[in-house]
Amino acid sequence: MSKTMSKSHNVSEAESCIHGAANRSSRRSERRRADVEDPFGRALEYFSQVKAGTPVKGNDALENNLVLVERVALGRGLPPGAVATLLDFALSLRLGSSVCSRVLKFLIPASAVPQDSVVRGVSWFCMGKMPVSAQILFLRWILTMFDLIDSKDQLRSIYGFIFSFVTDEVLSPYVCHLLYLLTTKEHVQPFRVRKLLEVQAKMGRQPPLTQLLALYKVLCPEMIAISMPSKTRGGFKNHNLPWKTALAAVLKKNKTAEAPSPPLSLDIKEKASTRKRKLHHLEVPQLSCGPEIESSRGKAVHLQQLRSFAQLLQNLDNIELPAQMGSLLSSSLALHYLDCVHDESALLRLNFWLGSVLHEEFLFCSRDGNPENSTEPSQFLDICLSLPQECFSSSEFFLFKFLAMWDGSLHQPQILSLLSDIPPLPVSRMKMFLFEPLQQLYFTSSVFFKCGVIECLRSMLWKWLTWHFVQTSHKELDVSLSSSRTMNLHMSEFLELVTELVQYVGRLASAGLQLENYHILLHHQTLNFYELVCDVYLKFNLPLFLLPPSGVIFPSLLATDPVTVDRLGYVIFRYRQNLMSAKEHKQQKKEPSFHISRDVFREFNLLMVAVVSCLWISKDCQVDVGTDVHKALVPLRTMLSYCKNYNLIHHPAFLNYAIEFHQKCWPEQTNVDLSSIQGKKYWYWYLEFLFSQGFDGLKDFIQNNMDHQSTPVGGH
Amino acid sequence: MSTLKPFSKIPELNSANVLLVENEEQFQKKLADVIVNAEKDVSVGVRLARRLPLPVENEETRPCIDLVVFIINLSFERSFQSVELSLKYVDPGFFLGKVCFLVTGARCWSVSSDRLQSVRKLATSLRCPLLYAEDQTVEGVNTAAARLLRVLKVTAGLTPWATGLSLSTLTRCTLSSDLEGDFD
Structure with missing residues (x-):
């Protein structure tokens, strides 16, 4: 807390030492301004030297200087030195709290915030003279500017001071958020954990507190015995509202002023330039960082600074993640990095961020929002889809909530693909949160939606x-791909779940086919599903044999389309093939666990008999539909006479092939007698x-299936 | 003051009639326009009402109603209460697959989840389907209209192999326990 930079005449030097080469152009302009007796420099000098107790009312000099600095701040942002001066001036409360909050509100840095000034600000904060509103404003300012603070090591070293404010009921949410951003493993101490639990007992489960605890638990699981709710509704609020637009404008301006360097990261989303929405903050924050970082543990590197893959590899252990976890979403490089380093705390933070954004945006829309502008949310969902981490628990939670009130068309492609990312969960939960609501949507929606659901x-x-x-096949490998989606299901539960899913699709398909009058697209989608199911044993080594229901088999068998x-x-x-190889396997290994009912x-044989007798034998057709239909309901006699019309020659799907064949065999015959093919x-x-x-x-x-010597019975 | 009966009128060939009941009269008009324009094959009639019972004067000219849709706007407390009162004037025969609820504004931030939960309870106790609709966008209105039309054609007997009762059994609302508490 030693260094101060309050002298206005050395602003440019102070800036260059912190700033390095990053902002040379602004430095040059600074110097030019200093040469011409600039009013901005004099204003800063005024603020650094003004005595406590100077009257505020009717003080023209103060007012003029404030207006001047505000204009500069909102126009092109303040250089680091000026930020330091103004922060010191404001927080010292030399001219009262109203001036303090006014200054804080326009304190927009052009590029970076010197850490010293923040540390100094925290020391003012700790003196306890500031009114609560100013304290909150200051904390929110830090949270907003966190990524712009040039390094955080000194802030981390005063962690304890900040932590002491956790007991304050009003400040607690903001303090928790700040601590959340600063916490490293060393900070997690038993006495702090105890304190937090105490506070939690007193104030109840408040989301910020819970999340801080969750982070502690991730960093030091042995210290926290209590179970954490894995999904916390809502996360930290975004506290950046007063500064957001101005900051974005300034950063953008400065960015275009500099020569843009080609970023290594693949940008998924171009930032929308015009934004009209007020309440929503769906945009993925930009990756931003302070210009240079020196930390006690060696040189930490921001993701944004990496220019090549080799650089990434070199700095793999020193990469510092940005404060706004959401900004990682815009860079696929960052996401892959996360995946590869297995950083639990980072994933947790990303999970929380995602959960709160999804929740606010899609479940809590304002009525008066601009409803036509739906491209942005779907772009955001696209980004969620492209995450290599597949499914975060928060997005799964969001999906279940959203599904319960979905109209079936809003962001349909994205929602359906996100649904397909849901990891295996216990059957009861799946039934309640996925199957039931999806079924209600499925049966009232169009055939295309039905196909979409089956495909999903x-x-x-x-x-x-x-x-x-x-x-199962690589037990020696560590395949907990990402811990956020660890499957905690036993084998029996997993089998039960798969069975339930297949049977569920069977019900959807057979009733859906009937409702849609055997729509061909739905037919193919259904068979597509069963092409996966029939090979479960051979391809995935899962001893599960689930046959399609009659409602799928017979409509397919009697379809008018040959491909079906x-x-x-x-x-x-x-x-x-699957059943045969399972049988062989059983006879060879004699494993007791391996059991096929x-x-x-029996069911499969019945199915075979039905299909073969229909397509092949035609005369002795014994369509046994199993136990589904009562014998008395099926007029067997009348059916037999029709069955003859479904062998490969008379089958409506193959009729034109039979005629073509007939014409090729007997070109001179005009009277087509198909039974002669038999x-x-x-x-x-x-x-x-x-x-x-x-x-x-x-x-x-x-x-x-056929003995090649056998001929269809009922031939000539 | 009479209850609405499902079989008091003789149905006409190739026609279907839906009754949209909405207290606020905001969404039903938009919906009616789309429904009438969307269907070309059969003649679809849409009747609008703020609440039940329907006035006695038009009793003679009123066609056979195939589907009653209660639209509940969650933004208004009154909307739900009005529907609850109207339900008394619906003949029990209608609940065998000829009633459905349409909820709008479920994703609105000002709506408390209690209100949604009570609508769900109502639909579950009556074993009726509960559809959600986005009433603010054109696409949302179109989707809602298409879904209603689909249900209507089934209840009017225009879809082969399906009846209103069978569809309603497949789609009726089920009361899931609250996600928040159960999910952890």
């Missing part, structure tokens, strides 16, 4: 299976003809 659930299942596969029948053939073929085989020789030619048309699924199905 397919991709969700695929992610779960992949995750499970990696986890072909895909069904492929699905059944893959089921067969007899019902699965002769042994022609039947196989016909099959070859069908296979040559690209029906590979059907080919696999027939070649693996």
Whole structure:
């Protein structure tokens, strides 16, 4: 707390020493101004020398100087020296608290805030003379400017002083936030933990306090025994409102004044230049930093300063994260860095930030907001989607809340993709928060939405299976990809969940197909899902055999579109391969844990019989739909006569192929008699003809299930 | 003062009629325009009312109502109360798949979650679907209209293989426990 920079004539020197080469142009202009007896310099001199007790009312000199400095501050920002002078002037309360808050409100730094001045400000703060409103304003100012403070080591060394204010009920939220930004592992001490718990007991679970504790727990888990709610609603509020627009304008101006250096990070989002919304702060903060950092633990480096990958590798251990975690979202480099260093506290902070922003923006919209401007929120959701960390618990929490009041079209693509990122959770929770609301939306929405939902659930299942596969097959590897989405499910729970999901999709698909009059798109989406499900054993080593319900199989079997029948053939073929290899495996290994229910085989055989008798045998068709339909309800006699029309020749999906084949075989015959194909020789030619048309699924199905010598019964 | 009955009138061929009940009369007009213009295949009639019971004067000319939609604007306390009062004038037969609730303003920050919860409770106790709509955007209105039309066509018997009761069973509102408390 030694150095002060209050003399106005050495402003430019002080600036250059802190500032280095970063802002040479402004330094040059500073010097030029000093040469011409600049009024700004004189104003600063006035503020540094003004005596306590000088009258405020009717003091023209003060008023003029204030107006002058304010204009400069809002125009192009204040140089570091001036910030120091003004901060000292304001917080010393030499001219009362109203002047203090007025100065604080326009204290916009052009580039950096010298740490010394902040430390000095904190010492004024600790003297206890400031009124509470000024104290709050000062804390909010620090929080807003935190990234611009040139280094934080001295601030960290007075951590204890700041911590002592945690007991103050009014200041506590701001103090907690500041501490949250400053805390490192060394700061977490038993006596501090005790204090925080005490405060929590007194004031209740306030979000800022809880989050500070959560950070402590992440840094030193052994010290905090109490369980933390993993999802805290709302995070730290953004305290930057009084300065936000002015600061953004100044930073932008200064940025364009400098020659822009090409950033290493891939910017996902260009900043919107015009912003009309007031309440919302959805924008991803820019990565900003003080110009240079010297810290006691060696040189810390801001992400923004890195220019090459080699530089990143060199400084991997010294990278200092910005105060606004949200700013990391705009840089994919930063996100990958986070992923690779496994920084729990950073992930936690990012999680909180994301949670509060999502919550404020999407669940607490103001009625009078500009509703037409919906590109920005969806851009933001796009950014959330592109996170390599996949699903933060806060975004999952947000999704469940949002889903409960979703109309099904707002940001539909983004929401559906985010939904597919949801990690496996216990079945009861999944049912309540995902399946139920989604089902209500599904059945009242258009067929395209239905397809979207099925696709989303397919991709969700695929992610779960992949995750499970990696986890089980590489036990020696540490595959806790990111701790924020650790799957705490036992194997049995996981199996139960997958079963539930597949059955859920089965219900959605069969009822949806019926409602949509067997829409072909929905058909294919459903079969797409089952193409994943049928291969679960062979591809993901999960002993789970879940057949599609009759409501999916039979409409596909009797579809008028040949590709649907072909895909069904492929699905059944893959089921067969999976069951066969599971059976072999069981006989070889004789593992007691490995158990396939007899019902699965029985069900599959019934399915096979039904499909084969329909496509192949045609006469002895015994469509046994299983136990789903009561025998008395199905007029078997009448059905038998229709069944004949669904063999590969008369099937509506293949009818045109049969006719084409017939014309090729008997070109001179004008009277098309399709039953003549059923002769042994022609039947196989016909099959070859069908296979040559690209029906590979059907080919696999027939070649693996049929004895090649058998002919369809009911031929000539 | 009479209750609204589902089968008191003979339905007409290829037509469907929906009754939109909204106390504030803000959203129903927009919705009605879109619904009428969106459907080309069958003739869709939209009747608007602030509350039930419907006046006796028009009893004769009123067609057979296939679906009653109660629109609840969560921004107004009165909206929910008015719907609660109107429900008394709906024949129990309607609740077998011919009533649904449409909620607007659920994402509004000024709305307390208690109000939403009480609407959910109401819909759950009556076993009716509860739809959410974005009434501020054109796209939101279109989506809401399309969804209502979909339900209407089912309840009017214009969708093969489906009845209002079956759809309502699939989509009826379920009361989930509060997310906040349960999620940790």
